[in-house]
Amino acid sequence: MKKKRKYIVLKALNNNVILAKDISLDEEIVLVGKGIGFGKRDGNVVHLNKEDIEKTFYLSDPKTKNKYEQLMKGTNRKVIGVSEEIIAIAEKEFGPLNPNIHIALADHIGFSLERIKMGLEISNPFIYEIKALYPKEYKIGEIGQGIIKDRLMFTIPESEVGFIALHIHSARENKLVIDAIQDTKFLMSLINIIEEDLSIKLDNSGLVYSRLINHLRAGINRMEEGKHIENPLLDVIKEKFIESYVLAEKIGVYINKEKNIHVLDDELGYIALHIERIKNSNI
Known part of the structure; x- marks a missing residue:
């Protein structure tokens, strides 16, 4: 027979969540589990198996x-x-x-x-x-x-x-949530640079937009972490996609200005490839 743990219900938050005291540890804990709060009143003693509890959060x-x-x-x-x-x-x-x-x-x-x-x-x-x-x-x-x-x-x-x-x-x-919002705003500003330079408006619910913004996020994360990836197509990109590479350099300057990060040519090459894909897609 599995041993049950004893808790005192401090507050039943809903049928599936209770704020309780773990009697054995003398600590307050939030418990989440299907039906564990059903019919429970503040002050009730409940006995629960591990299987009864999906998640715990100790207020230590x-x-x-x-x-x-x-x-x-x-x-x-x-x-x-x-x-x-x-x-x-x-x-x-x-x-x-x-x-x-x-x-x-x-x-x-x-x-x-x-x-x-x-x-x-x-x-x-x-x-x-x-x-x-x-x-x-x-x-x-x-x-x-x-x-x-x-x-x-x-x-x-x-x-x-x-x-x-x-x-x-x-x-x-x-x-912090505000930092996540700032990160998102920064990515939007990069996309705005591309849109203005190409005189287009990307469908922000489309696949092209999703690919672009995710690549920009991944690239900035790499740069912030000091990681470097090589671009074996860099020379070809510079030669064949001149305008796209120039726009990528413009983006690199903006990133450097706002985040004090030097964007390497390899990263600029990958950005240029995405820009070229946008130019050749049906937006």
């Missing part, structure tokens, strides 16, 4: 515990419950996330629902970029949209799905 750090207690005081417990369910799904997909997401995501969802109640909606100007750059995070955001509708009877718009995805991505990368 005093600062985190204090922030979570403040969150509980100012946020509907059902909102915190859906946030924890979304985080559990994200951690199942990506592994452990930065623990700050337990505060930040619930706070964001609560604020979003308040805006919706008042008939206000903050637009998300990066929605297509988020879909292209972080498709797995966006998919979890869509799952979260369904959970929110099911538990709270609110339908959040696509813009908010994108913001949930940004929170998840930021927690994966141990970044």
Whole structure:
């Protein structure tokens, strides 16, 4: 017979999430598991197997515990419950996330629902970029949209799905959400340079756009990490795609100016190839 662990329910956040005290460790813990909160009242003692619990989040750090207690005081417990369910799904997909997401995501969802109640909606100007750059995070955001509708009877718009995805991505990368937004804005500025130079407007929901923005992101990540990849076609690119390479150099100058990163010719060559592909595609 499998040994069950004893917990005291401090708050039942919804049918699948409880804030509890682990009696054996004398620590507060958030537990996520199907049906573990159903019919439970504050102060109830519950006995759970490992199999009953999908995810745990111990409030061991005093600062985190204090922030979570403040969150509980100012946020509907059902909102915190859906946030924890979304985080559990994200951690199942990506592994452990930065623990700050337990505060930040619930706070964001609560604020979003308040805006919706008042008939206000903050637009998300990066929605297509988020879909292209972080498709797995966006998919979890869509799952979260369904959970929110099911538990709270609110339908959040696509813009908010994108913001949930940004929170998840930021927690994966141990970044602040504002930093993820700045990264996305920077990539958009690079694409704007290409569009203006070629006098075109890319379909930001299309494959060409997705390939381009993902290549730019990967290239900048390599440069920031000091990694170098060789481009065996560099001489051919410089000779055959002169205009595209000149535009790539323009982008390199901008990257250097904004991020103080020297863009090597090999990277410029790959950017030029993408530009050439755009010029020869049906946009």
